[in-house]
Amino acid sequence: MAQHQVNYMQDGGLPVALTSIDKLVNWGRSNSLWALTYGLACCGIEMMASGASRYDFDRFGTIFRASPRQADIMIVAGTLTKKHAEFIKRLYDQMTEPKWVISMGSCANTGGMFNTYATVQGVDRVIPVDLYLPGCAPRPESLQYAVMLLQKKIRSQKAIKTQKPKRLM
Amino acid sequence: MQNTNRLRPFFENITFDRDDNELVLNFGPQHPSAHGQLRLMLHLQQEQIVKAHPDIGYLHRGMEKMAENMIYNEFMPTTDRMDYIASSSNNYGFALAVEKLIGLEVPRRAKVIRMMLLELNRLMSHIFWLATTALDVGAMTVFLYAFREREYLMDIIEDYCGARLTHAAIRIGGVPLDIQDNFIYDLKVFLDKLPENMKDYEDLLDTNRIWLMRMENVGIIPTEMALSWGCTGPMLRASGVEWDIRKEEPYELYDEVEFNIPVSDKGDNYARYKIYMAEMRESAKILYQCIDMYAETQKNNQTELMAHAPQYISAPKLDIMTQNYSLMQHFVLVTQGMRPPVGEVYIPTESPKGELGYFINSQGGPYPYRLKLRAPSFWHTGVLTDLLPGHYIPDVVSIIGTTNIVFGEIDR
């Protein structure tokens, strides 16, 4: 029977690191951001593309989930219309804390080119947004960048939030 | 604090426990396999659907209204956002309608480039269709493979027009740019590899038991239903009607290229799948011919890209930069917009999804008086009302998948 000797001090052995709970929790949170598929329009296609072969979000721990209850971030990709507005709020409320929102594309940011009667002029009128990603449609790379910025934001927060809850009302 | 009770339960006016044992199931509007924001109200007897009410409008962005408030050229980028999987085909439909309205003839090289773009878009759309439908049915591998090819196509288009998704690559009166040097080379690389890729997909799907069970004899659309519901494109051809606008009412140079129209008389999901696959091969065939046609225009030195009609179309950039009158004309056309003659047109084109028609009523002003977008997916969603009853819940997903609906185009 072969005997293995593990030198814990050596590189490549089991890592031992000292850290604070805050950091550990945030490390876990920021590197497994499960996103709610919220493809609403054209940007949703780019969101799909970023989950697909070339851009492959799964590498970064961003896995798309179809249920709000399993998701940490909501990537609002596309035009939010007035008819749809109540559903986005409903789904946002169903997500468990902690939760973050990326508003992807100019439509979700400000209504974009659709300055009409039927579109909500920015999802931040309905749900609180953490990160605005400009572009029409933003490339998958920029969505990647947005997620990375969000990771950074998460790491800079306290694990147990003392700041006031992100609520519009 | 948040007032949680404002959003009342959605079904407050629907009794779940009804005497007739019917269950009402709400599907969407945010459902991963609804291809967008489709909401279906399904009345169920056990697992079987007895009544279906598709509810649309969750992506209604008021495009027709926007068109009434925009000059014609300004509206072009908005058409991208209709069928956002194949944007150029929307651009093209609109450009063609306006050209017919003012009676323009587009130079030959522009026509060839347009045809290339159209067919590239068709390929892109069909590959995307394959990817998403396969994903909905559970074939993740096909999704990953198909997106690989789609990215390649996107690169080609991006090299041409600079955008991946929203191309705005076609102008009224022609195309803005000549294709870049490596376009033909890249295209050839892609086309040469396409049969191999298609074989990959078909190997994965054609004999796959799950795929066959969910596709064969599911969602049969009889010919009468397809005609009566205004189905067009692959949906109609799968139901046994040989009708392709490219062939029957040829526009651009489609009467010069050789291609077949795949038709099936089965009308089920599998027939539609087969038709999409066959159409991809036909598109590749057309693209090969377009490459030759392009070489021919090069040989004949036909370098014009925009129609010459100073009243409606700006002069080429070189003229604008060098000639005062062209600059003035350009300025007027950009600030005030072109004024097509008084009249009406309805111009259908064969978009990847079906008949994409633009109805324009012009009153001689720079803004259209009325612009109606006839989007194929609108009717392909409508047909679900009659199609779904009798099917089971799992079939809903595969049927929605094969109808190839895109919500930007349904709700406009």
Next chain:
Amino acid sequence: MRAYTPKENVQKKAYYTDRYWVAPQVAKFDVESDAVFSEDLKAIKDAKITVLEAFIQVDQMVVYIKPEDNVATLELLRDECGYTQLSELSAIDWISKRGGFEVFYQMLSMTKRKRLRIKCFIDEKQPIESVQSLFRSADWAEREMYDMFGVIINNHPFMKRILMPDDWEGHPLRKTYPLQGDEFAAWYEVDKIFGKEARDIIGPEIRDTARVDRYDTERFARLGHEVPKGAEFNPDQEKTPLAYQEDDGVFLIEGFEEDKSQIIRDRKR
């Protein structure tokens, strides 16, 4: 006093039109010039349907009929003349000029490869008979027409709004309806989700596309100068670093090192 602006058409209008400019017309041709169309027109006339006007424009025949005759005409065209598909149906708003709507039916015959357009004029409040018993596609198209224009349709099985929410007010494609919506539209989502009390907190929509407000920290922060939402604007604020990873690296995660990574020059692989 404020200048009076006419309300009957609030769509954008050309800001300048030459006084002597006469709009050209798209050519209209006689129906006789096309054998197929003249036969169809004859069939319509033979069935005692009043044809008010008929011509060919851009290769398609346009026939004006009376609104009462719409079902009869469409049935005739479908059964006798081979126009088996109703590809489009909608209305044009002429309320301010002529006090009503023009309804058009766009038909397609696949055997003859011809398209024609049946048009009729109805008054604003005058109902029109549904054609969905002939063509199922009219089911949704008529609902859309009702939704967008408020055209009343008789004998439709499920007359509800289709694109706009059920509790919407107004008919968006009428010329009197502004592009950016009316008061009701502006507050629709706020009223519905949070209630009218929330209007003050959430504030009005910002519709001015050219609006730039660098003191606004409620909506966007400038890149590199991020501040918490709602914080006071401070012009001397320190720059925030833009690198997406903290300088000392992230716990247990290897940083990206450019010189050690393989860079793909050809994207198309």
